[in-house]
Amino acid sequence: xxxxxxxxxxxxxxxPSREASEREEEMGYLLxxxxxxxxxxxxxxxxxxxxxxxxxxxxAHESIAKQMKNLHESLDGRISAIENLKATEATTAEATx
Numbered sequence: 001x002x003x004x005x006x007x008x009x010x011x012x013x014x015x016p017s018r019e020a021s022e023r024e025e026e027m028g029y030l031l032x033x034x035x036x037x038x039x040x041x042x043x044x045x046x047x048x049x050x051x052x053x054x055x056x057x058x059x060a061h062e063s064i065a066k067q068m069k070n071l072h073e074s075l076d077g078r079i080s081a082i083e084n085l086k087a088t089e090a091t092t093a094e095a096t097x
């Protein structure tokens with residue numbers, strides 16, 4: 001008669017055999033390793049995503065800064081042209097008086 005059947009027949013709690021407890025420990029170890037690998041992969045993927053977003057942000061910022069610089073230079077050129085025009089008008093008005 002098997003040990004487990006004897007335990008059930010005598011209504012004792014049967015202790016698991018050593019092999020069963022070793023198998024359970026091994027399964028617990030494998031589960032921990034799988035969880036660790038999963039979370040390491042998730043962390044690596046999130047770091048990669050953050051790096052790509054940061055790089056995209058920098059490119060967009062540089063593009064907008066370049067557009068604003070060109071706009072500022074254009075505006076400065078137009079303002080200086082208007083100032084020169086007013087200065088020449090003022091000098092011609094003084095000369096005619």
